[in-house]
């Protein structure tokens with residue numbers, strides 16, 4: 220199969236990209252608006268990009284009408300966010316939180332997600348997440364119709380660093396995937 224990604228005809232470049240860049244980690248991002256409304260949404264165009272200092276990057280597309288998503292707007296307003304670790308048990312909630320809730324509605328409230336205080340940032344975290352990264356906005360870039368959010372990780376919490384305990388879920392095409400086999404050594 221051959222795909223001219225500069226002149227797509229008869230295929231969707233999004234589909235090719237998201238089927239070939241796999242599996243992707245999922246950032247379940249909590250954030251706070253300037254008015255103090257909490258927000259929670261998943262993003263899989265996400266990765267760690269530096270470790271000294273630790274920096275993560277999240278790419279957030281604009282909505283069809285050009286509006287920023289609540290997560291991007293909140294992070295630009297209040298400069299902080301938390302990445303909640305996505306374990307297998309959280310799949311359903313993560314998916315529900317990706318629905319387009321209006322900005323004045325908190326996904327924490329609407330989906331009854333229990334929250335817990337973070338250590339270094341004001342943004343609450345998901346109490347049931349087995350790990351979390353507290354981030355402050357380091358840099359924001361606009362790229363085409365995307366908000367690129369570079370976050371400096373200022374604090375991390377984890378029940379364990381063992382993937383057998385964390386049971387991470389990844390994004391595989393439009394689906395979720397579990398880790399079922401690990402190479403030795």
Ligand SMILES: Cc1cc2nc3c(=O)[nH]c(=O)nc-3n(C[C@H](O)[C@H](O)[C@H](O)COP(=O)(O)O)c2cc1C
Pocket residue numbers: 245258259260261262263264265278279280281287288289290291313314316317318319320390
């Ligand atoms: C697993 C998963 C991964 C997603 N990854 C992204 C992503 O990388 N970038 C993006 O803009 N939207 C992504 N979305 C869609 C957003 O979660 C969705 O647009 C959400 O409504 C944004 O919420 P907000 O307006 O509260 O920020 C993803 C959805 C799911 C279920």
